[in-house]
Amino acid sequence: MFGKEAVTMKINNVGPSGMNPYKNHLKHQQLQMNNQPKGDQLEISNKAKxxxxxxxxxxxxxxxxxxxxISIENGTYQVxxxxxxxxxxxxYFNK
Incomplete structure (x- = not known):
């Protein structure tokens, strides 16, 4: 049917309104990555210091x-x- 010819397919302007669901999915993933918190932080006020x-x-x-x-380094610390x-x-029992 196709033989040895290369078949290429462009996924542009898909759907009735020209929306490309693949690009929308990529945009959604990028938005989720940008909205994730950067990590935990702890700040101690100057008064507390x-x-x-x-x-x-x-x-x-x-x-x-x-x-x-010293006792831990010497191996003499007993728990x-x-x-x-x-x-x-x-x-555990809030005593």
Missing amino acids: EMQEKSQFTEARQEKIAKLK DSKAVANKMIDY
């Missing part, structure tokens, strides 16, 4: 964190699995 810096617990907290880091389980249960 000041409060954090002035906190009397900052030094004690930093000291505790330093000790934890109290019962305490973790109890906290998880308390959180």
Whole structure:
């Protein structure tokens, strides 16, 4: 019927009003991509930063964190699995 001749087909001005559903679909996809959120962001106000810096617990907290880091690096940090389980249960049941 067609033989070895190449058959090309243009998809332009399809439909009674000249609409091309393929182009419309592409436009729809592009609009969806543009409307997607760029990602989560977290902003801490200057007042919150000041409060954090002035906190009397900052030094004690930093000291505790330093000790934890050292014990983790040394491999001596032990997790109290019962305490973790109890906290998880308390959180789950809103206690």
